[in-house]
Amino acid sequence: MRYRRVLEAGGCYFFTINLEDRNQPLLVENIELLRRVYLKVVKKHPVKTIAIVIMPDHLHAIWQLPKHDNNYATRWRLIKSGFSRELPQTEFCNNSRIAKGERGIWQRRYWEHKIRDEQDLENHINYIHHNPVKHKHVAKVSDWPFSSFHGYVKNSILSPDWEGGIHLNEMYDE
Template identity: 55%
Template sequence: MPQYRRAWLEGSVYFFTVVLAERPSGLLIERSVLRNAYRLVADRRPFETIAICVLPDHLHAIWSLPAGDADFATRWSLIKSGFSRAMAASPTRSASKLAKREKGLWQRRYWEHAIRNEADLARHVDYIHFNPVKHGYVPRVRDWPHSSFHRYVARGLLPADWGGDMRSNEGPFGE
């Protein structure tokens, strides 16, 4: 099995993809459980959410960690466990998950990427906001309620029609 190495850069900005074990699912958007677990962890172990989009079975987020802090792993562990405690266990848990007392709701691993510069950050913010359209949940970015896109529009950072309208065959960036 390969050895995975995480980038531990104190006070850095990271892009994450975190996925439920069973896809497709609607667990992440059906309840306020994820929002509550997320807020509780953010209050106890502060970080800034630069961008986020929660889809039915996965989420993408960009976090900025405080200076001198690189511990995103504990934060994700606490968010995932807080969410899991409020949910029923998956009926199809493996022997390994049973032995570790895991409910089997989340994939154990997640994707993390250290943001390198402003252009990299902009690309990942765009990716996050366009993701519901990419997956076919909505024809326009503004139609997905579980996204920081609306905060970007309110702050004047993006226009409300950003990303186009897939119903009119207009491309994601006005193509």
């Protein structure tokens, strides 16, 4: 059975990408590797990252795809495989993965959601920025270092003590 995905050129999407072993903090332990691979992929296959948070065992991102491009799957495949290739092979791998030449770092599938409107975008940006608090990694949003929240503060979109909602008209007023 083939999983159906919404593919819209120029679409805006929210993603959740999980490690296979949700007890491993591989993403934050290898944050520089993840950043390097991510930047390499988006340089070759441009995408606008609207918001992102890297958690120990998963990440959330909102991407705006280029106008005539709907291929987010290739970008995620390259990010996941590029990251995996650089790690020592210590994870358990079942026979199915071995037969397909896969590592056991990432879950095979990922969650994507097509952003419907400005309110949906606002809700997902809030969700991303609050995720470290939700998972009890930090008490305040500003305490988590691996989040686009800090870019929002730097660009005066959010205040450093923000803990609540963001309104898009505030984001784009200039």
